[in-house]
Amino acid sequence: MARTIRRTRLAAAAAAVAAVLVLAGCSVANPITTQDPYAPSDGVRVAVTEFVSVENLMILTTGEGEEGHLLGAVVNRSKEDVEVAFTFGESGGAVPVRVEAGGTVNFTDAGITTESVEAAPGANITATVEMPTAGAQQVAVPVLDGTIPPYGDYLDQA
Template sequence: MVRTTRRTRLAALAALGGTLTLSGCAVANPITTAEPYAPSDGIRVAVSDEVVVENLMILTEGEGQPGHLLGAVVNRSGEDVEVSFTIGEGGATVPVRVDAGEHVNFTDAGITTQSVDAEPGATIPATVSMPSAGDAQVEVPVLDGTIPPYDEYLDQA
């Protein structure tokens, strides 16, 4: 009987030690799946706490060819906002107005560029800005239409 009680206590002590050790890992290491990230081929740009650009990328058939901007601006704030995009160095600035609590999908908006200064597989510098939040300098991936479903968008560029 004494032996069984001792084994039970040792097992409980070992379980408690293991639980404390494993719970310590969660304290020392952040839970990465709780962090926002871009799960697709484009990039994610947090313009402010409540305004985010999701899956931003450019599709083109080649360097110097027209391009099609893909992605969306999501406005989780209670105010209408205007987010501006400048693609490439010296490129034209394109403003995108997003109502409070809404989103604008670039595919629906038909935002295109006349010429992309990078070949597919590269990145191109861009500025994403909002008057109340400032500018974010980002590198936007340039893709071609070889990956479905992107091939259908090049016909629209």
């Protein structure tokens, strides 16, 4: 009888060890995706450098050809001041944004706008995000209007 109890305990311990190994293997094969940076809202995220990123970039406008209001922010995690330039569409002028070392520039707070948006709300517009030390990247930026709360509030403030 003692052997039966010992074998049962040994089998239970082996099953527990096997279960732990199998479950631990799942986390090795499936990386934790919540640790990856992503755009949690309607805008897009652009990693300009390892330390400089544009978060939640989008344009609000009342219509195609109208003034555009930028939403989002440039985050500078580096130890140097940086300047990031944005060009929207093919004929848009460059919109420079200077960010201090370790700082953030919120486009809404800074009142950053573009003269004219070449796309209607609901479309995407090609934007070039450029930094002298990192080169240029093209990204599709969503164009939205004030129909989605709270975006109408931003257009009303302009």
